[in-house]
Amino acid sequence: MVFGRKSKKVVPFRSAGELDAMAAAGAVVGRALVAVRAAAAPGVSTLELDRVAEQVIRDAGAVPSFKGYHGFPASICASVNDRVVHGIPTETEVLAPGDLVSIDCGAVLDGWHGDSAWTFGVGALIAADRLLSEATEKSMVAGIAAMVPDNRLTDISHAIELGTRAAEVEHGRSYGIVDGYGGHGIGREMHLDPFLPNEGEPGKGPRLVVGSVLAIEPMLTLGTHDTKVLDDDWTVVTSDGSRAAHWEHTVAVTEDGPRILTVRPE
Template identity: 75%
Template sequence: MGFMRRRRTVPFRTNGELDAMAAAGAVVGRTLVAVRDAAKPGASTLDLDRVAEESIRSAGAVPSFLGYHGFTGSICASRNNVVVHGIPRADDVLAEGDLLSIDCGAILDGWHGDSAWTFAVGAITPAEQELNGATEKSLSAGIAAMLPGNRLTDVSHAIENGTHAAGRAHGRSYGIVDGYGGHGIGREMHMDPFLANEGAPGKGPRLVAGSVLAIEPMLTLGTDQTTVLEDGWTVITDDGTKASHWEHTVAVTPDGPRILTLRP
């Protein structure tokens, strides 16, 4: 029956396991702050990657991205029209006005934390500020739906509603990046189920106390269509518009959602 029961619910952890995941998540949160502090014009994304790896390893953790299917970085550094999975490079140099997404994962005592944060390098346009705020709001809406008894796509629907609400408030329509989304997470970084960032509510496995998902909306100022570059990783918007990506690892608890990747 274990297999049947697991498929009907989003995989769940004990309180002690959630605490262990939160310890891994805290390493990720501290690392994201360290990377943001280093993200100045003239710094390369490879410079940021070195900051991240040092931060993770100094905490006794291991970067979960490094070597993942051959990925060469400890972070994904995705600038401007790059949505996700940007490879840290010495020739990818930050400039004033960049919108930079940093995605980071760490493994501590066998448990994974996974989080992403998009922020400005210097000053960005009001539209880009609103895009970034909309993505953060969409994440918050998804987190708020992490309640016992909800279904997987209730979270998807909440993220979509958050996006549309922000779009109405800003007088524009944001692109919800097609084909990418969140995921289960635990002793592996990417686990079932896949969490779409839009869709009808009330479908999929049920959330129970201890269920954990990595929730990660990705929005653009234009299209929802993307292309993967020849490097096999870098995902860019098809219309060249800028993108934003926010992610937290979140657990369902009887007392409400618990963010496991808090930043200091």
Template identity: 75%
Template sequence: MGLFGRRGVVPFRSAGELDAMAAAGAVVGATLVAVRQASKAGVSTLELDEIAEAVIRDAGAVPSFKGYHGFPGSICSSVNAVVVHGIPSKDIILAEGDLVSIDCGAILDGWHGDSAWTYGVGELSRDDEELSEATRLSLVAGIAAMVEGARLTDISHAIERGTVAARAKFGRHFGIVAGYGGHGIGREMHLEPFLANEGDPGQGPRLVVGSTLAVEPMLTLGTEETTIEDDDWTVVTDDGSRAAHWEHTVAVTEDGPRILTQRPGSA
């Protein structure tokens, strides 16, 4: 593995190591699909967490999140105004029209995969549909910027431009959540460098073949400001507006960006 200390380069992996990360990522993708299928009105987020842990462990993997700095769940289940890091609970019961963001990580053979997906319980409002789609489009824009020779903030800028384009597409404002973003990933879930979701291009370490990052835009229907609740985990929007979170683990290859957290049936 390349080291971040090797000046100016985002950490990189060999082709075989990327395949190992993709195997971990496939477990994450399958878990997200299983959780989404179970996300019905009347189901608790704790039940979703139990499904996720079972899928991960049945695949011979280990949940990345469980026990991470004391986090109790195998997924982060963030509903409506919760941006990220929602703790699964028997007391949080899904209802029709809820906007759900599930963040999931798995370790397989020492390698991490990390991905998040926002979707609705039943039918979403038009506002929430546009919010989730804007976040997905911002993710797509960021992934497209993960090419050999790019600088770290080229990705940040691409995510921001994706959000700006989505604002124009839907004719509305989406807030880019302040202070949160993506990260390096490999044999640990969170590695340097931090990847902001906005900023000027052309700065930071350079991407090389094999560089891996978790790209994860987070948008809201209102404010960019958030507060961490008393549980020291749950991040909520200050104005109560709904939030969406999309994430993939991505590698730079000679043939362009490679998504390492593919979901079953995805293109």
């Protein structure tokens, strides 16, 4: 889920034991996402996917982070096709072959939060949609690689942007980097300082230290970088109707390199 606040001098950090606790929460999120993807088939509603995720989370002794957050009514954000983020699952939205589905999920376990998202197709995707999702994932991976001690916040932003540009060269097309949305700090609250843009000049913002944790979440489109919010006051869609993809992991800085805290089971 995408929010942001003001920055401080150092990105908030956790002890090794606290990172393990966050990884336990993140593992619940990973299992929920895998279960949702397995259930996503033609004729299945996004509300049914929400029920799948909530069951996995509660069976693990965790609580859905999203449900009730600022009034959000569900355990996942289900954003289909031109929906970028914060899509509200409903009984009437039924998946069809070729749909591009972005699922964002959060869970809190023993007071610690995990937050992760991925994009997948319902059955086979057309090439443009498949490459869009791949480009977004590669941008996330580039951002994760920049999660090292003494980097600045916007070094991650810049890495995500460079990942997007590299995908554009590889795919022979341009992608829209969604404006105004990005990653965030996370810990005992789902959204903490600082806000993490998905593009920008390097070398600015708070410093990363061992134990710093961020949710890294690029969002790309096949067209515009502009969005609008629907009448439900949550669902963000592309202003030109182009399709969008969203990938996210909660990641920690360690002495041995970036640690993904929202690992998904194979």
